[in-house]
Amino acid sequence: MARRTIIFRCLLTACAVLFGVHLLLRQRTHVPADSDQTPWEGLASPSRPLAASFLVGTNRSSNAQRASSVSVSRSYPDVTAVILNWSRLPNVVQIVSLLCGPWLEDVIAEVVVWNNNPKEITYQTFAKTGCPSEKLKIYNSPHNTYFQARYVACEQATTRFCFLQDDDYLIMPEVIRTLHARVFGTPDHSIHLLPPHEVLSTQLRTTVTSDGVHTSSAWLGHGTILPRTGAADFLALLHHLNASEDEMKMADNYFTILNNRIPDVWFDQGIELGGGQPFTVGMEGDERNKIHVINASRYLATLLNAFRASDISHKSKLPFIEVDAVTPAGHEVSQAPCLGDSCLLQTNIPLLPSNLKAESHSADDIVMQELRSIQSLGQDAVDHFLQFPPSQAVDGRPDTAFRSPFPARRGDFVSLDMLSRMGSASDSTIEITLLVTRETVDILRQVQFESSPDAVNWVVSTHELVCEETELTGLRGRRSPPRKLQECSVQSQETDHRFFRASLQVDIPSSPHWMIYEFWIRWLA
Template sequence: MVRRTIVFRCLLVACAVLPCVYLLSRRRIHVLADLGQTPWDNLASPSRPLAASFLVGANRSSNVQRVSLVSASQSYPDVTAVVLNWSRLPNVVRIVGLLCGPWLEDVVAEIVVWNNNPREISYQKFVKTGCPSEKLRIYNSPHNAYFQARYIACEQATTRFCFLQDDDYLIMPEVIRTLHARALGTPDHSIHLLPPHEVLSTQLRTVVTSDGVHTSSAWLGHGTILPRTGAVDFLALLHRLNASEDEMKMADNYFTILNNQIPEVWFDQGIELGGGQPFTVGMEGNERNKMHIINACRYLDTLLSTFRASDMSRKLRLPFIEVDGVIPAEHPIFQAPCLGASCLLQTNIPLLPTTSKAGSHSADDIFMQELRGIQSLGQDAVDHYLRFLLLRLSTAARTLHSAVHFVR
């Protein structure tokens, strides 16, 4: 009865706040659409941290990961933001204006714009953002390096972390601050922002085998923070594999698969900027991605089999690959950053039926695993998942004054 009362009150709070959030988000999008204005003039830096947790089978003394902001007086900027440019330069200018703003001055130390377009760009394109030239580094690539460019840029950085994003998505500064706070507490792996349908794909593609595979695929372009050493080790592994030029260019398809860890993904509702010509279009683009993901899985299967069957494990460790992968938790924690405040909403209440299992015979079974999961769930369950209240509460969580626990 108590639990139902708490749920009902939370729903009332969400219903009261969501119209305001919706109007604010519409206002943000309207401002973004006006090319004649600087889009961040009226954007205030988030000030009040909050962590809300909805946990089943936990008590108040449980060791639950929470986000706590590091204040400017206790922190120094230790993130290099990397943005790729191909055909959406106006978007890149807007993104740089946000990343270089005062709300992230104690997080972002440097911004790298990697220009894959043959038409060179200069600092003059970014003068109106107010970003100082010593903080903004522009690299005009002699050829289109595609997605490997972000890892090379991160490898060359001097900071502890890198933040990667594409040029068609806008991530709000409070979300980036939350990512950074989380990375400080868990600095050994990447954290990926994804829209709901991509979170579902990542979960359904989770592959666990008896040979030590514990992996899934997750995109990086919606916003990802990772340790710089992760990019260094990833590129070292690709070179050790003698990866082809095409495989290097399509590096995003290999990153989380070869890491052999279940990627940490957060629900996110970023702002789509659109414009330009997207790289992945239609069936051809999807099939290309699928081919490279399966190829990455086969690499992983081969590497783990060879590693365990030889004396290599006694002498050295493969770069980047976690050979001792962790089996997914029985009750995984789902997470979503708040909008309007730096906080992270967490729940281990199952969002999918517990009948969904991650067992497979080999890593390249990844798409069959996803298909079986969708068929097992049914379309109604998938639609419900994509509309789940967790996303709505993530925007309203800043109205709560303390963490709420659901205890079963």
């Protein structure tokens, strides 16, 4: 993942107006590779739950408990996790320890460590992880197959789904469970976790042409879940194209583009492990990836043209590509998994100006389109995107926030998918709760709070919004000193629903911005 960060930094450096953005500004959780602590120590866990209230010395804070969704997993694990090892073996050991833990035993059936390093590794390397030998498979590759390895390993799996990641990031169990739960709703395509700078790159590279191209590029190493058949079909397509050895190795640059579907990307909650050295760094890696992204786009355009000129019998043989792709209805909805519990934040609050269009004259314009869009956005807009992503509203930290770049407008919503119905409790009450600025309280007073069992039929809460001042101080604004944050809540009379939403019903004359420090559901005894 370090190489992709470098690529993005180089791209920004190429734009004079964006000089200095390469620091990426967001402070991410970091666990040193040689640390003695477990990678999840100090983070939220069942034994250390997140705060249900930030109010001190009130009955509400003592009687409240963060709502936890009922397990959404099937009765048997159906995911094979694939980890590539190159130069960060201590990281791989930590990742394996987490993937083999009891918190994922009903999700992860098998863990495959594909070793691209010439130095062989054995099961003994992972003995302290507690991962049984029948669950952990190690493959010492005779040569470095780069990213092709993850697709081959997934194709050879016996499970329905694969979870892919590189060796420099840690994905928490609750996030993997959220991916697993949601992939059942879209079982034919992949879901990608990406840090903010990668989400921005994917959005700015989104390409739609009159020739049927509906695509973009998205990295897989930050954490991706996909159907095993997707990996198999992708490899079949590369063989159909007679892809070169170099193209096969750099398969990540081709995967989402050749799928011809705007990728489903989530803002991540990734934890950087650091350590080691990526196999490519600097401008060489940047230029190489650009070449392969453009090459993938040209392949896609050629295949679509050939498809439309062919007969029906040929059409049925072309794997992987969505030949009749359309822009998905939820394309404008940003998503981020919760940290500390399995749930998913969804919001349609715009993160980029509406005049940034995905239309393009040709598929191979994808890289230049991103560059032009960054120049058009300017440094302030890019900085804001990186500093205040939606994921910071569900990271369990009251010192980070999601802030909308534009004033709130009628139709804006933020919602939580708890992944399964909460389950009724006769002596308990559910509350939709937000930790916000005073400015955002003005928005919430014009919001309709509602819940649903299926995201189709919504029930409006009949209860009043209650806001109380906390002792927490918000982030300092450009023109204003920090102020105390407000904890706002609304009771829901529906205790067995899965989806909870706050929808703005009117435009507000004062033009306040959304600023949400935390958004959660809680039980009150």
